[in-house]
Amino acid sequence: MNALYLSSAGMTEPLGRSQVVPYLQGLSRAGWQFDLLGFEPASARDQEIAQVSGELARDGIRYQFVRRSPSHAPARKLAEALGALGRSVARVARARPRIIHARSYLPGAVGSLLQIVGPGSRFIFDCRGLLGDEYADVGHWSRESLRYRVLKRAERRLFGRADAVVVLTDRLRRWLRAERLAPDHVPVEVIPCCVDLTRFAPDPARRAVARERIGAADRFVLGYTGSLGSWYCEEQIASLFAAIARRRPSKLLVLTRSSTAGLKAALAARAIPPEAVHVEAVASADVPAVLGAADAAVSLIQPVFSKLASSPVKLAESLALGLPTVLNRGIGDCDELLDEHPDALVDAGSMSEAELDACADRLLALDPDRAAAAARGLAERCFSLDEGIRRYQTLYRRLVS
DSSP states (O other): OEEEEEESSOTTSHHHHHHTHHHHHHHHHTTOEEEEEEEEETTOOHHHHHHHHHHHHTTTOEEEEEEEOSOOOHHHHHHHHHHHHHHHHHHHHHHOOSEEEEESHHHHHHHHHHHHHSTTOEEEEEOOSOHHHHHHHTTSSOTTSHHHHHHHHHHHHHHHHOSEEEESOHHHHHHHHHTTOSOTTSOEEEOOOOBOTTTSOOOHHHHHHHHHHHTOTTSEEEEEESOOBTTBOHHHHHHHHHHHHHHSOEEEEEEOSSOOHHHHHHHHHTTOOGGGEEEEOOOGGGHHHHHTTOSEEEEOBOOOGGGGGOOOHHHHHHHHTTOOEEEOSSSTTHHHHHHHOTTTEEEOTTOOHHHHHHHHHHHHHSOHHHHHHHHHHHHHHHOBHHHHHHHHHHHHHHHHO
């Protein structure tokens, strides 16, 4: 029941805290013993890493890490991969893990090599997105460049060598099968970004405290969490909020560690006063308490090709808190969700000004109690951490049986 888990995210980072640690804790309680190796950002402090290592150790999870540079230069990434390989070889040779589980591409390359050291290990490629296409869609790379073509070749090899593949969306699963990237005999499990429904739960008392803290009074609060810039639609978020603010007194709650300069400029261009916006960088543990001040949430993402693989964490978190959420089409499985759950989700279409204006009307017309119940119900059906852990456990058992 030994397993090696390799993660491109560090466990001090919000993504590691929400999308790696809870799953491994659940699998550990089910009997699996983990060695975990993460790529910690250069900015992570030794004290932070020691703290999270101690927390993991209490669940029997042994944590090692290598430092991750912000550089995407191939030579830098190769050096990081070799560092991770060096940290893992002895452990694999000694512990002979039944499962080598690699989250994203660089860990995937390391994990596929470690199979040589640990014969008999089953390799899971946990594809968190189409990395080369993300670089191309955001404008960092050209699809004609050598880097892109090399990475796509490596991607094909990872899918072909894996004993199982995990993806975030059914849309990506169908694409992999259609493109014959995942062989027919290889299981492809869909596990979206899930959320701990006990942590992210509506709490009227906590909500009242949070609303007083941000100065919401009786205003309608629209919440946004996560990154800004790149394909996160600051102009469209500003347009939606401006449309809401024209209809009733409102406040925009933004929880992010990204630069907010672009969003603030977009809001100012629409005559939104600074006091109508509350921006805060909060620790992962504090997100439920602060985001709970909102009446609704928004998740708008450019519908570029790579986003067929995307399952926004912010969507799962907002729904779990009972917040009806504005989504646009073309992102992962969001089209199906929008069609099937109109009480919990508001369709922003292709995010034109006219569509966003009409979206504001539909959002404000929702019955608050009915929408909150529908949002929470959707989170329970589709984004439960317990269900995500169960699917991983089933896949692990299938591979070692």
